[in-house]
Amino acid sequence: MKSEYVIRTRGLTRYFGARPAVYELDLEVPRGGVFAFLGRNGSGKSTVIRMLLGLLQPTRGAGEILGCDIRAPTPEIRGRIGYLTEEHQLYRWMSVQECERFQSRFYPRWNERIFRGVIDHFGLKAGARVKNLSRGERAGLCLGLTLAPDPELLILDDPALGLDPVARRSLVESMIQLTRQSDRTIFFSTHQLDDMERVADYVAVLDQGVLRACCPLDSFRENVRQVQLRFSGTPPKLPKIPGLLQAVRTDRAIRIICVHYDETVDGVLQSLNPTELEISEIRLEDALISYLGRHGEKSFILPETVQP
């Protein structure tokens, strides 16, 4: 019987030297659907992915992927997982056709049609050498090689890195098509928030190795709110606000983005005696940027920004 979750981790931790790159990660990825794994550069996304695939041993903690211990995934399990690496590395001396021949011999369920479809979409010639391909073309070839084995779980580590908008759109469409066909699961890390919004069902956010959010995408959007406070004079100093992501101060107003806007937060804001308090929804992309970039970006651009 298949488990409800394709990936489960408990207290997964990885140190590089004395620095925890991933700390006590408890993550569950449900079967089926697209799971977006977000975080800034160096937040530990690739480390998590590499640990899930058995390419990196965790310092402590445990995890399962397709029901198998991540410390020692079996060949059978690896055959059911497609993995697209971040930099789309392949053997430079191989041609597209040789890459296909090489990869297809390991996978009995190799789907020639899928491979051809992807290759044609990216306009790759069979005889072209990998070393002569552009980054986007190489990404396309990697995608074809990852999709054609018809994997049950697809793990993509920033698949859109270096792709032009057209190629990115193709990638997204491929992902949508793939998940809609069966109960396949796609777990992908990305920086492309608009692409993510288009395809993801779930989102998890990793911040400096710590998981800060893991929820359906809609829930995430609903949980992040923007509040505009207007004052007759100079805005007062902000007290401590739970869930505050960002606060931008102007001459007569403060704009706040926070999560979990509830009565407590409302009470704190009302105590500032604003002349006007306006709560509005925020675009997902803006919400995520606020969430991911709450450690000082805005203050770098706008000196008057108040940080939580």
Added chain:
Amino acid sequence: MRTLIQKELRENLKLALPGLLIFALVLLRLFQNSETQPLLSVSVLRPIEFFCFVLGLGLGWFQIHNERHRDLWAFLVHRPLTRTQICAAKLTAGLSLYTLAVGLPLSGLVIASRIPGEFASPFEWEMALPVAADFLFGIVWYFAGMLTGLRRARWYASRGLPLLAALLASILGPIQPSWLPGFWQQFLVLTVGGIILAVAAWGAFQGDGSHRSQPLCSRGATTVALAMGVILISLVFQGLLEVLLRGNQAESSRFEVSRDGTVYEIIERAGKAAEIIDFAGQPLKEPVTGRKLNLASFDKLVADSYAINVDFGDRSRLRNLLQPSSRFYCLWQNVDRINWYWSREGRLVGYDTVTKLPVSSIVPVGFPAIEARFLRPQTEIETDADDELTDRGAPSTDTLATRQAIYEVNVATRDARRLFKTAPDDRIGGARSIGNGATVVVTRCFIEMIGADGTVDWQLPHAVASPRPFWVKVSRLDSTNQFAVWVGDYHPINRRNAVGARRYSAISFVSSESGVKKQVKLQPSGLKNRQALQAWSYRLSSVIMPPLPVVYQLLGWESVPWNLLRISFAVAVVCAVIGWRIGKHYHYESGTQIGWFVFHLMFAFPGLIAFLCVQEWPARESCPNCKKLRVVVRAKCEHCDAEFAPPRRNGTEVFEPLATG
């Protein structure tokens, strides 16, 4: 797996193919230039070793280096195969390419060397064994290259240690064949070294170069491999330190006898003129000027001497195997364009130097089996061990010995006439012609000189106490018609040392008229620093390489004083305690602690360094419960059993259940 093998073959052919071509051309050139049997020629074997080293190391290294990029490595290993299968595919392809690039030309060389008429010397298939050892030597370097490529360590730290481990195996094996002269010994060393490095490389492949995630056996192999590398560094360090400490104090002493029968001690000190003194300690002076005689002038006074290596061949088999064996053949005489070789079957074989074909052979026929083999002709063992391999020196003798008789060999008539026979219960350990038709024979009971007619001119009784080989030297004292007979212990470590450094413990003066005239014990008197230097050397060995004096003692090479063995043991215990303390600091499990403790007792200082090299020290952080430092690799605190604190919340967390199904 076949696909992976094909890929590896294709990928690394760019190294193997040019290697094959260059190596084949070099071998062809060496073969054409070789005047003696090339399979035994050092000038051929050394380039072979070089190519085996380069190709083995290059292939091993590049097979890993090609996929050094993290994502390409992931592309390689993330497929429905076990790591062992992937590693096996790499090894299969790598070793196949190595065999192609090295084995193919070497096979050609062996076959070409076997063709009659190519070289005027005997051929045996076993002569291909040094070449086979070189082939294996390259495989050791192949695994060393692979392990070096795989290990995640810094170059300035322990990354290069596997290469030193391979170097150590190579030095014990083909590079310095005098240390382990038998092929089986070299084979054993290379096989053991190769297996250790292969298991370590396999383990590093399993764990992506990390030590902690490897199987236990490969972790052990990696540690031993690194310890081998550290041992080599320690030996070099010890050597340098000894040289540094010795400075100008190095000195040596030997005895010589002049033609008038006076024994002198020659003391040579670094940076000083040789001191020549008599038994009374008085320096030898020039009669005219009264100045001290220099060494060059003294050499003109020294009597002609002939050394004989006496070996009755009755040591234990193991000890015997550690002695230099008479390999294959040696050139005995060149008469009428025919090279006469002594072959190890105990016969003389003649080769025409023009046609390069065998012409005849001489054996002591018609005698009991024990007499049917000539003993190896006595020649001065060269200081250069390489010459031992080919034995090109031609002794100027016309007598040869068997175990119980001396034969006069006439290569013109191609027959052997018996001159002398020992008593039935006696055996010959060595014999040598000393000119004028005389031959000195050393048996179990006597050292005697045989005249051209087979009669005994003089006889010196002696008793062979030890089964070990020893040296006898006979000096002709022309002015007194006497002979000085020197007897010295055979020293296994110095078995190929320079003639001048050979030490004799007693000298007897004999003549045909009056028999033994006197016997003198030889004790070096002029050495002041020798014992102190030896003590220094032992102390350094005891501290830097504690297992070494113990090994010397066990093998019987040196009689190491007990107090130095105690120092060795104390150093090993100190290392073991340091290792134990470190292990305790990082809370190793008891089994691991005991394992390392035993390892440190065995390998001591080099073992401790290897231990420090392989460990991946876990970070330590303060436990929120007991506030003590705890290692991060354990799920629970080793002090208070508390779990790690969950990540601190900052109020921005968004967690909601994810719908399944």
